[in-house]
Amino acid sequence: MATDGLHENETLASLKSEAESLKGKLEEERAKLHDVELHQVAERVEALGQFVMKTRRTLKGHGNKVLCMDWCKDKRRIVSSSQDGKVIVWDSFTTNKILTASGDGTCALWDVESGQLLQSFHGHGADVLCLDLAPSETGNTFVSGGCDKKAMVWDMRSGQCIQAFETHESDINSVRYYPSGDAFASGSDDATCRLYDLRADREVAIYSKESIIFGASSVDFSLSGRLLFAGYNDYTINVWDVLKGSRVSILFGHENRVSTLRVSPDGTAFCSGSWDHTLRVWA
């Protein structure tokens, strides 16, 4: 009976139980350093003032759901797109490569000119819905989120998963690095957004309210990382104080799900796209 190198005393059952006990150990190790909550440390920070933001532009013209958008580097134009099965990110330094996430549960790095697959990333247990590249100063990593409720951080060169986080209770629709690169935020169908610190290797904040029961589809940070803008399936946008964990503003205007959201490169505004066929610029 050919088994791929079964070592002595090793069975499928024993490997599975070792995996389970390692998961427990991982939780224990993380818990040991959980000496305080982020919002407690943030008590000494000045509270934010009132925010006045409203729709400054409404861009009509799409004939169908807006799913994905981004700002151009010239800071004035907005690019939006409609239906696609994949999430695509351009690496800003070597624009010959594309990083993609797929419904087949993997991510892939491609060379555009040759069409060659340079690296593939396996580890998600279900469709990968989103990804974000680390800010260039922090090296060659990216974070992905999937239908398996996991957020995973990857080394682009080795293809290896460096860290994995499984605290959400449903699909993760959006992930975005904190501007310093030391943390990332996620938005999920479990109606919460969460902040994960990469050096503490754990979730450090949850942004939620009992009154928010619809999934968060898209998240982005303001330039300093103090604010987290999140678009939801209940047509609203919530603005969160990242440090204190509280909501500072709720924005109405869209007439259907908010599907995508991005802060402009100079941080003066953000744009939201919706199933109501419009994009709104908020400032």
Add this chain to the structure above:
Amino acid sequence: MSGKVTTGSDIGQARRAVEQLRMEAGIDRVKVSKAAADLLQFCTEQAKSDPFLVGIPAATNPFKEKKPCAIL
């Protein structure tokens, strides 16, 4: 007698999962108090250059309406 046939790939997969978890469990971590303090520091340092926190005068903000009147 039924029993699940243990294929080579099941074992391989399970072994890889254990290796990955062992690696993740062993990484260096810092305390939340330290990590949080660093997040705070970054926010505070960057706050002055965050237009959403500081605000920019309506005159230079391309998204705000220009007032129709001018002072002569």
